Amino acid sequence: MKKIQKTxxxxxxxxxxxxREVTLNxxxxxxxxxxxxxxIKNITxxxxxxxxxxxxxxxxIRTAVKEMPRSTGVxxxxxFVQIKSRTLPSTKEGMEMFGLYEGLDYVVGRCxxxxxxxxxxxxxxxxxxxxxxxxxxxxxxVSLDNPNSGRxxxxxxxxxxxxxxxxxxxxxxxxxxxxxxxxxxxxxKPMLHSQIFVTSVPMTKxxxxxxxxxxxxxxxxxxxxxxxxRKHLLRLMPI
Numbered sequence: 001m002k003k004i005q006k007t008x009x010x011x012x013x014x015x016x017x018x019x020r021e022v023t024l025n026x027x028x029x030x031x032x033x034x035x036x037x038x039x040i041k042n043i044t045x046x047x048x049x050x051x052x053x054x055x056x057x058x059x060x061i062r063t064a065v066k067e068m069p070r071s072t073g074v075x076x077x078x079x080f081v082q083i084k085s086r087t088l089p090s091t092k093e094g095m096e097m098f099g100l101y102e103g104l105d106y107v108v109g110r111c112x113x114x115x116x117x118x119x120x121x122x123x124x125x126x127x128x129x130x131x132x133x134x135x136x137x138x139x140x141x142v143s144l145d146n147p148n149s150g151r152x153x154x155x156x157x158x159x160x161x162x163x164x165x166x167x168x169x170x171x172x173x174x175x176x177x178x179x180x181x182x183x184x185x186x187x188x189k190p191m192l193h194s195q196i197f198v199t200s201v202p203m204t205k206x207x208x209x210x211x212x213x214x215x216x217x218x219x220x221x222x223x224x225x226x227x228x229x230r231k232h233l234l235r236l237m238p239i
Contacts, residue, residue, distance in 0.1 A: 022097055024055065031056050031196075035063055039190045040220055044163070044213045045198040053198040057159055058094020061139065064157045064191040065100070070121045070136035071156040071186065076175050078165045080129070080143040087161040088141070106133045121183070122154060142175055150174035154181040156192055163197035164207030171209075 024032065027047060034040040047053055064073050075091070077083035092102060100106060111127045113119060118136030129149075131139040142150040144167055155178045160166060179193055186192050202210050 024059075025052055028052050028055050028059065032059055035060060035190050035194070035196075040217070041192075041194045042213065042217045042220055043194070043196045044210060044217050045196075046201050046210065046214075047198070049200060053161070054090035054094040055097055056094070056198055057091050057161060057196070058096070058098050058100070060157075060159055060191065060194075060196045061091070061095055062098040062100060064194075065133050065135065065137045067189040067191055068137065068156055068183075068186050070118060071138075071183075072120055072122060072154060072181065073137070073139045073157040073159070074142050074150065074153065074155045074175055074178065075131070075139050076142045076144065076150075076158060076160040076166065076171065077162070078143070078167070079145045080141070082162065082165070083141050083143060091161070100133075104134075106131055108132075121181075144170040144174060147174065150178055153178040155179045156181045156183075156186065158195045160197045161199070163199035164202035164204075164210055165199075167206065168209040 027045065031043060031045065034043055045053060045056055061073070064071065075083065075087065077087050088108070095106075096102075102108065106112070107115070107117075108131050109128055110132070111117075111123075111130075112132040112134065115134075117132055117134050120132075120136050120138045124130055124138070124140065129141040129143075131141070133139075140150075140153060140155075142153075147170070151174065155175075158175055158179050160171075160175075176195065179195065197210070197213070199207070199210060202208065
C-alpha cells in the first residue's frame with residue numbers, strides 16, 4: 001500500500017470556503033516539505049505518468065501565490081500548444097486540489113481587475129498568455145519556440161512541466177535569466193527564485209540537462225537538511 005501524507009489546503013478567494021484535507025503520496029509530500037520547511041529552491045521531479053506531478057505543480061503555485069502576492073512567475077513549456085493542451089489542464093486540476101478555482105481565484109488569458117483582483121507589481125502589456133490570481137500574482141506562460149516569449153520579464157519563481165522536452169539553451173536565455181526580481185518583503189519566502197521542474201524520464205539527449213540538475217539539487221538537499229533527517233529524506237526526495 002502506498003504511504004500517504006496529509007496536508008491542509010485553504011481557499012484564497014473572497015468567499016468563506018472551508019479548509020480541506022488534501023492527501024499526498026510520498027513523492028508529493030517530500031516536495032512540499034522541501035519547499036515549505038527547508039526552502040530548497042531547485043527541485044527536479046522525474047516520475048511516470050499518473051504519479052501525481054500535476055499535484056506538485058499545483059502545490060508549488062499555491063505556495064507562490066499565497067506567500068508572494070502581486071509577484072510574477074513563469075510557467076514554461078516547449079510550445080504554447082504543449083502548455084495549453086497538456087500542462088495547463090492538469091495544472092488547473094492540481095491547483096483546484098489546493099483550493100484555487102478558475103473564475104473565482106484566478107482567470108486565464110485576461111486581466112481580472114474588473115472582478116476586483118489586485119494588480120501585479122509589473123502588469124503585462126498583453127494578458128493573452130497570463131494567469132491572473134485574485135491577490136495580484138500572475139503566472140506568465142512562456143513558450144521556448146518563440147525566442148521573444150520571455151524577454152523583459154522580471155520573475156520571482158519558475159515552474160515547468162515535461163522538462164525533458166525543453167531545450168536548455170533556450171530555457172536558460174529566455175526564462176532562467178529572468179528569475180531575478182527582488183522585493184525586501186519576499187526575502188524569506190520559500191518560493192523566491194525557485195526553479196521547479198517535473199518530467200517523465202528523459203529518453204533523448206535533449207533531456208540530459210535534467211540529470212545535471214539532479215546533482216545540483218542533491219547537493220542543495222545535503223547542505224540544507226539536518227544530518228539526522230538526511231538519510232530518510234534523501235530516500236523520499238524525487239530528485
